[in-house]
Amino acid sequence: MLQLNGVSKIYHGRVTTTALSGIDLAVPDGEFLAIVGPSGSGKSTLMNIIGLLDRPTTGQYWMDGVEVTRWSDAHLAGLRNRSIGFVFQSFNLVPTLSARENVELPLVYRSVAPRERRRAAESWLKRLGLGHRMDYRPHELSGGQQQRVAVARALAGSPKILLADEPTGNLDDASRRDVAKIFEELCGSGQTIVLITHDGQFASVADRRLRLVDGILEQEARAASHAN
Amino acid sequence: MRIDDLVRQAWRPLRVYKLRTSLSLLGILIGVAAVIALTTLMHSASNSVDSRVESLGTNLIVATMNPLVGASNNQHDMTLGQAQKLGRLPGVSDAAPVDYETTAVSAGSRNAPVTLYGTTPHLADILQYRLAFGRYLTAADVASHLNVTVLGAQTSRQLFGRVNPVGRQVMIDHEPYTVVGVFAAKGAFLTVNQDAIVMTPITTYQDFSRIASIDSVYIQARQTAHLSHALDAVNRQLTAWFGNSGRYTLLTQSAILSVTQQITGLLTHVLVGVAAISVLVGGIGMLNVMLISVSERVREIGLRKSLGAKRRDLLMQFLVEAVIISLSGGILGVGAGVAASLALTSRFHIGAAINPAVPVLALAACVVLGILFGIYPAFRAARMAPAEALRCD
Numbered sequence: 001m002l003q004l005n006g007v008s009k010i011y012h013g014r015v016t017t018t019a020l021s022g023i024d025l026a027v028p029d030g031e032f033l034a035i036v037g038p039s040g041s042g043k044s045t046l047m048n049i050i051g052l053l054d055r056p057t058t059g060q061y062w063m064d065g066v067e068v069t070r071w072s073d074a075h076l077a078g079l080r081n082r083s084i085g086f087v088f089q090s091f092n093l094v095p096t097l098s099a100r101e102n103v104e105l106p107l108v109y110r111s112v113a114p115r116e117r118r119r120a121a122e123s124w125l126k127r128l129g130l131g132h133r134m135d136y137r138p139h140e141l142s143g144g145q146q147q148r149v150a151v152a153r154a155l156a157g158s159p160k161i162l163l164a165d166e167p168t169g170n171l172d173d174a175s176r177r178d179v180a181k182i183f184e185e186l187c188g189s190g191q192t193i194v195l196i197t198h199d200g201q202f203a204s205v206a207d208r209r210l211r212l213v214d215g216i217l218e219q220e221a222r223a224a225s226h227a228n
Numbered sequence: 229m230r231i232d233d234l235v236r237q238a239w240r241p242l243r244v245y246k247l248r249t250s251l252s253l254l255g256i257l258i259g260v261a262a263v264i265a266l267t268t269l270m271h272s273a274s275n276s277v278d279s280r281v282e283s284l285g286t287n288l289i290v291a292t293m294n295p296l297v298g299a300s301n302n303q304h305d306m307t308l309g310q311a312q313k314l315g316r317l318p319g320v321s322d323a324a325p326v327d328y329e330t331t332a333v334s335a336g337s338r339n340a341p342v343t344l345y346g347t348t349p350h351l352a353d354i355l356q357y358r359l360a361f362g363r364y365l366t367a368a369d370v371a372s373h374l375n376v377t378v379l380g381a382q383t384s385r386q387l388f389g390r391v392n393p394v395g396r397q398v399m400i401d402h403e404p405y406t407v408v409g410v411f412a413a414k415g416a417f418l419t420v421n422q423d424a425i426v427m428t429p430i431t432t433y434q435d436f437s438r439i440a441s442i443d444s445v446y447i448q449a450r451q452t453a454h455l456s457h458a459l460d461a462v463n464r465q466l467t468a469w470f471g472n473s474g475r476y477t478l479l480t481q482s483a484i485l486s487v488t489q490q491i492t493g494l495l496t497h498v499l500v501g502v503a504a505i506s507v508l509v510g511g512i513g514m515l516n517v518m519l520i521s522v523s524e525r526v527r528e529i530g531l532r533k534s535l536g537a538k539r540r541d542l543l544m545q546f547l548v549e550a551v552i553i554s555l556s557g558g559i560l561g562v563g564a565g566v567a568a569s570l571a572l573t574s575r576f577h578i579g580a581a582i583n584p585a586v587p588v589l590a591l592a593a594c595v596v597l598g599i600l601f602g603i604y605p606a607f608r609a610a611r612m613a614p615a616e617a618l619r620c621d
Binding site for chain 2: 044048051053054073074077078080081082084086088092094095096097105106108109110111114153157
């Protein structure tokens, strides 16, 4: 269970920008939540805060009933490693590592023994249909394949929450359908997912949709009519 | 994070970006190779100088007459009789008067540049020349002002090839001399060729050069332990003859040795300093490459943080990368330096004396260098804010 209470984020640059204000959000285990919104609405900031990559200016972050807002960087890194699996729009695979080594990375930072994490990585890659591409480096893979490697990496650490930021943004239609189908399946198997996107069609497969407008979270107006 | 993983993560980019890696370790390689080659070369050269100087015996005293300066109160020169008298002082076993000049000697149409020594039989002994053919100069040669000469090994080879020249004639300064002996080769003393020489009786030399004075005397003390005793005796005698007016200089073998050691020591410091600067420059080159590498991999750093890498993990990853670069540069540099040392010492005909501490110290210095120049880029990588790093293009 992930919970944000009154979270706001204010950037003090040359001009003071309020990226998020008064966000209250609870994501129960097993839910597939989609947050949609136009660019500049604060989606990335929200993703960074949910992903423990950035700290809110005000408000609290609760993870399974524990307030983690003021944890040290090192503790947050550990929590990220155990609890959050990221999927980014631009894949963010390490170019010098093979597909399998990329998938192993979260387990490397968890000090899992090589043989064990290799088995985990291979099983996830096979599950995502990349059993024949495990030793390929990212530049040898198509966009859709790279994003599937990224999904495998996000899931290899068995995270509490799969946090995806525009995962289909850089993909062609076929790959986009592919990734959407994977997310649906994951949701079916009980994985908690937070999806941030402006792809309404993709968002429609989620259990619940919220709209982020100018840093304020609101119920998706036509959520009911989309769901089925 | 496990240590083997740390090394694996640090090693991978070095293997993938081969050109960048090899360029950044090249500077360190060259610096380390230079340090090793120069220290070895200087060490070998100074060993060689020391052993040559020592082989002359630590009981040698050289008395040299100084040129007359201005209105000196004592205008006397040393005579042959005085020089020979020095050899009979208490504590002294031998003394050889030496006058020399550089000239040319010829036999038929062949010519050879030489240092011509006018001296007595003792000099060959004092300077430890051995005979290859014939005989040394004798007291009778000196007494009778004979035109006889003993040739150095190289001079003999240049004039007569492989033929034994004993009994043949050579021309020195337009005067005919009979060859009575040939010295065995002695080798170069640094740049001073000890085999391009001829020795003639001092009396003959004086007859032709019309110089009656003695330039210097090589004196051998009876025992090394009594060197200061002999030195005192020589000094007293010379003072009695020439006064205390700076007309002569006394040098002992150990004084020469300490001077040469000072010079080689100074040279070693200067050269190693220069080489160390090149290692430093190599290190700065590596720092530069590491900084570029960090700024090229900002997104990767952000990503690793998002996957749970702690500051320490990233600090160590980049630090290990830097140490791998500097240490590989060091290892290759040691190899190149040892190879260069062997090549150079054999080129200069001196025994290679590689001090095993030097490569070990060089490698230790490389590790320190890697940490020193790697810490800043690594620190920059480690302290990046993950959200900003991920946003970077």
